[in-house]
Amino acid sequence: MSGDPARRRALVLAGLLSPATVLMIVFLVAPMLIVIGYSFSARDDYGGVLPVFTSENYTALLDPLYLHVLWNSVSLAGLTTIICLIVGYPAAYFIAFRAGRLAPVLLVLMLIPFWINFLIRISAWVVLLGRNGLVNAGLVASGLLDAPIGMLGTEGAVLVGLVYAFLPTAIFPIYAALNPIPPILIEAADDLGAGPIAAFWRVTLPLSLPGVMAAILFVFVPAMGAFAIPALLGGGKSIVIGNLIVQLFLEFRNIPLGAAVSVVLLAASIALILVYMRILQRLEAARS
Amino acid sequence: MTSLSPGHSFRSSSAGVLASRIEMFVARALSPTILVLAYVFLFAPLVVLIAYSFNAGRSTVVWSGFSFKWYEAVFADRNLGRAFWVSVMVAVVSASASTIVGTLAALALGRRRFLGAAFFSTLLTAPLVLPEIVMAVGLLVFMVATGLGLGYGSMIAGHILVTIPFTTLIVRAATAALDHRLDEAAADLGANDWQVFTRVTMPLLAPSIMTAFLLAATLSFDNFVMSTFTAGVGTTPLPIHIYSMLKLGITPQINALGTLMVAFNVAIILVVMTRYLALTFNKKPDH
Numbered sequence: 001m002s003g004d005p006a007r008r009r010a011l012v013l014a015g016l017l018s019p020a021t022v023l024m025i026v027f028l029v030a031p032m033l034i035v036i037g038y039s040f041s042a043r044d045d046y047g048g049v050l051p052v053f054t055s056e057n058y059t060a061l062l063d064p065l066y067l068h069v070l071w072n073s074v075s076l077a078g079l080t081t082i083i084c085l086i087v088g089y090p091a092a093y094f095i096a097f098r099a100g101r102l103a104p105v106l107l108v109l110m111l112i113p114f115w116i117n118f119l120i121r122i123s124a125w126v127v128l129l130g131r132n133g134l135v136n137a138g139l140v141a142s143g144l145l146d147a148p149i150g151m152l153g154t155e156g157a158v159l160v161g162l163v164y165a166f167l168p169t170a171i172f173p174i175y176a177a178l179n180p181i182p183p184i185l186i187e188a189a190d191d192l193g194a195g196p197i198a199a200f201w202r203v204t205l206p207l208s209l210p211g212v213m214a215a216i217l218f219v220f221v222p223a224m225g226a227f228a229i230p231a232l233l234g235g236g237k238s239i240v241i242g243n244l245i246v247q248l249f250l251e252f253r254n255i256p257l258g259a260a261v262s263v264v265l266l267a268a269s270i271a272l273i274l275v276y277m278r279i280l281q282r283l284e285a286a287r288s
Numbered sequence: 289m290t291s292l293s294p295g296h297s298f299r300s301s302s303a304g305v306l307a308s309r310i311e312m313f314v315a316r317a318l319s320p321t322i323l324v325l326a327y328v329f330l331f332a333p334l335v336v337l338i339a340y341s342f343n344a345g346r347s348t349v350v351w352s353g354f355s356f357k358w359y360e361a362v363f364a365d366r367n368l369g370r371a372f373w374v375s376v377m378v379a380v381v382s383a384s385a386s387t388i389v390g391t392l393a394a395l396a397l398g399r400r401r402f403l404g405a406a407f408f409s410t411l412l413t414a415p416l417v418l419p420e421i422v423m424a425v426g427l428l429v430f431m432v433a434t435g436l437g438l439g440y441g442s443m444i445a446g447h448i449l450v451t452i453p454f455t456t457l458i459v460r461a462a463t464a465a466l467d468h469r470l471d472e473a474a475a476d477l478g479a480n481d482w483q484v485f486t487r488v489t490m491p492l493l494a495p496s497i498m499t500a501f502l503l504a505a506t507l508s509f510d511n512f513v514m515s516t517f518t519a520g521v522g523t524t525p526l527p528i529h530i531y532s533m534l535k536l537g538i539t540p541q542i543n544a545l546g547t548l549m550v551a552f553n554v555a556i557i558l559v560v561m562t563r564y565l566a567l568t569f570n571k572k573p574d575h
Contacts, residue, residue, distance in 0.1 A: 013402060035422070038429060124544075218417075225421040
């Protein structure tokens with residue numbers, strides 16, 4: 001063993017980090033660069049990629065057909081996020097402050113559906129939402145409907161599936177942000193005459209905002225790229241970005257156009273992540 | 289307009305009481321109600337799924353008697369079995385690789401401060417927030433462009449990519465929580481760096497490394513998006529096979545498969561919970 005300690009330390013550090021770095025450069029950074037490169041190239045008649053520089057893939061995306069797909073994805077992912085927050089926040093609140101000794105049980109229960117292949121869980125919804133399914137039967141029996149209606153293949157069905165898939169994803173980060181808040185802080189606000197709702201609005205909610213932001217990010221980004229749920233519950237009618245990418249790559253073999261759609265999705269996600277980090281910094285600056 | 293008659297003041301204070309009653313009700317009842325609804329929403333499909341896995345008929349809607357025949361169908365289905373073993377293989381290999389690489393990176397990132405540390409941790413957590421479908425498309429294009437082709441290799445690479453943020457974060461949290469005085473004590477007692485690592489650091493990190501491996505294996509086993517683009521011909525993993533089964537139509541066989549997965553997960557959770565409870569109970573009589 002030789003060499004000065006600083007040099008040895010640097011060598012150890014390089015040794016520890018190099019496998020991960022090589023892996024990320026080869027399997028993440030290089031592929032992303034290829035996708036960006038392909039998005040500016042053209043397609044030959046056999047589904048191959050022609051090495052020419054053109055921006056026509058991006059101008060093709062301005063077609064109302066593709067803009068509609070884009071809007072579909074944004075609105076579905078946005079609605080999913082909003083519903084997940086409206087339902088997930090109170091649920092996380094209860095687990096964090098009111099559940100007491102039940103809290104670990106409730107959290108583990110939340111994990112069970114989370115860890116079963118989500119396609120099988122979605123298949124349960126295909127059955128439930130079918131014309132002869134339990135949801136229709138329940139609505140007819142309760143008099144809300146006169147006759148069963150077609151629910152599968154609608155955007156509503158896709159929305160139910162997306163909320164179902166992403167609700168736990170929203171609850172966990174909100175719970176993680178709420179859990180460390182000392183209940184005494186909220187009680188103090190309440191005692192000082194704020195009332196429970198004002199105490200929530202002025203104390204609890206601001207302190208939990210980082211968790212809410214994380215929930216938005218972890219629901220919105222994957223919901224934008226979802227394709228199995230829209231395909232199974234939407235009946236292929238409401239096409240979203242995910243389906244479009246799958247079709248362009250695996251069915252139509254239009255790699256340049258598919259790459260352009262992927263780059264748009266990537267850019268939108270990165271923009272969202274940057275906004276998230278910016279807001280998080282502001283929140284932390286405001287707190288200190 | 290008469291000003292402030294006793295009746296008026298009474299009414300306004302009762303309105304105030306009513307408002308605060310409503311406020312109390314909202315504050316007390318809203319969160320449990322929504323929680324219960326959320327759990328019903330999450331579990332109702334599973335209950336229906338499990339119930340109809342025992343249906344004698346082919347329908348997943350009409351009940352026609354109790355039977356185990358769909359479970360027999362699951363075990364008799366050779367394609368399903370093959371897809372299952374592909375998934376197990378990919379999960380074990382990718383989770384092992386992801387855990388080793390993630391642990392090494394976590395050892396570097398968790399304790400030492402160095403130039404570029406923030407960059408490396410951003411790079412390693414990026415797959416957590418980037419859309420998986422775009423990373424999958426990238427890997428597909430990369431494998432075709434380099435002539436490496438699709439198969440076990442591409443799928444394992446993809447699964448390592450998807451799971452590495454989790455393994456790094458879990459082990460990193462554990463290294464950050466390590467008590468540095470233990471290494472120093474071992475070093476003072478004459479252990480060299482390697483001995484400190486194998487006899488002190490590793491045993492302390494072992495539970496977190498195991499957790500990281502299990503989570504990575506679960507995520508890999510369940511992965512659908514990355515596999516859709518990186519699986520080759522003849523290396524169809526279970527989720528892709530399930531997807532093609534669903535597209536052909538849902539029979540109680542899917543329900544039986546799902547029920548087996550529920551049972552497996554609940555069994556694991558129960559084992560972990562009983563171990564956890566045993567640990568907390570064993571700690572109590574301590575002095």
